[in-house]
Amino acid sequence: QVNDEETIDNDAKDGEVDTGDDELSPSLEVVNHIPYRGASVVLKGGVDEFYNMxxxxxxxxxxxxxxxxxxxxxxxxxxxxxxxxxxHTEPWTFCLIKSADVKKQIREIIEAEEYMNYKQRMSKQWTADLKPLRTNHIKEYLTEAPYLILVFKQAFGFKANGERKTHYYNEISTSIAVGILLSALQSAGLSSLTTTPLNCGPALRSLLNRPQNEKLLVLLPVGYPTDNCEVPDLKRKGLDEIMEIY
Ligand code: IYR
Known part of the structure; x- marks a missing residue:
């Protein structure tokens, strides 16, 4: 029996199959364990360089x-x-969009849904909370950015024999991957926007012909800022505000 916290992620259980067999074989191939001596590839500027980046x-x-x-x-x-x-289920698919035509179709889907989101689906408080960020349903970046990356979480996978394979913690696993992606893009001097297009998942999935087991987690336009790009002058919490030492 697992506790409530572990049962919240219903997607993680989607693929569970009870074969009634005590001698269950692992989905992951049984592999050797090899020595690992810890991180050996480190930044020249140390962790300060990473923080600054x-x-x-x-x-x-x-x-x-x-x-x-x-x-x-x-x-x-x-x-x-x-x-x-x-x-180690690696439950993610990254769709890299370079086609201007596909970007245009994605923009059409998202702007139509976002129009409804802003107009009716989001609460008054929600739209009020977004005022400082100056967002709206018009998303030029979806066609201007050289690339869009649509990140899908795989709610379950398949074994070689075609049976469903459970993807434990697929959402948090894919979210961690997105964090690494954002840092990697930054390290390459690229900018992006983390978006979660509300109500657009199914339409975008079918546009890209993605299978049923994949659900859109985030969409990132990737590129360089325009010359007149501005961002809200936000402050980040200090270390004292986000950490407790015990
Ligand atoms: N998805 C909408 C609204 C939006 C929601 C949040 I929470 C944001 O931090 C920013 C925007 C949009 O992309 O405009």
């Missing part, structure tokens, strides 16, 4: 059409794929 990241809504080397974006996605995951 990630603290320099901002979500931007004004993204230029200045070209970006696709190889850099691919490397960032490869980095995201190093994320830890439940039982």
């Amino acid at each position: 990630v603290n320099n990241r901002r979500s931007i809504r004004m993204i230029s059409n200045k070209p970006v080397d696709i190889e850099i974006v691919k490397k960032c996605i490869h980095a995201a794929g190093t994320s830890p995951s439940g039982a």
Whole structure:
């Protein structure tokens, strides 16, 4: 029996199959254990360099059409794929959109839904809370940005024999991967915006012909800021405010 916290993620249980067999074989291939002596690839500037880099990241809504080397974006996605995951299920799919036509279709889907979101679906308090961020349903960045990355979580997977495979903690695993992706993009001098297009998941999934086991988690436009790009002058919590030492 698992506790409530572990049962909250219903998606994680979607694929569970009870074969009534005591001799269950692991979904993951049984592998050797090999020595690991800890991190050996470290930044020249140490952890201060890492902090400065990630603290320099901002979500931007004004993204230029200045070209970006696709190889850099691919490397960032490869980095995201190093994320830890439940039982090493690697429950993520990164769809990299470069086609102007697909970007246009994505924008049409999202703007139509966001219009409804802002107009009726989001609470008055919610839209009030967003005022300082100056967001609205019009999302030029979806067609201007050289790339869009749609990150799908795989609610379950499949074994070689076609049976469903449980993807434990697929949402948190994929979310950690997104965190690594954001840091990788920043390390490459690229900017992005973390978006969670409300009510757009199914339409975007079918547009990209993604299978039923995949659910859209986030969509990131990726590129460089426009010359007139501005961001709200937000302050971050200090270390004292986010940490308790015991
Ligand atoms: N998805 C909408 C609204 C929105 C919601 C939150 I919470 C934000 O931090 C920002 C925007 C949009 O993208 O405009």
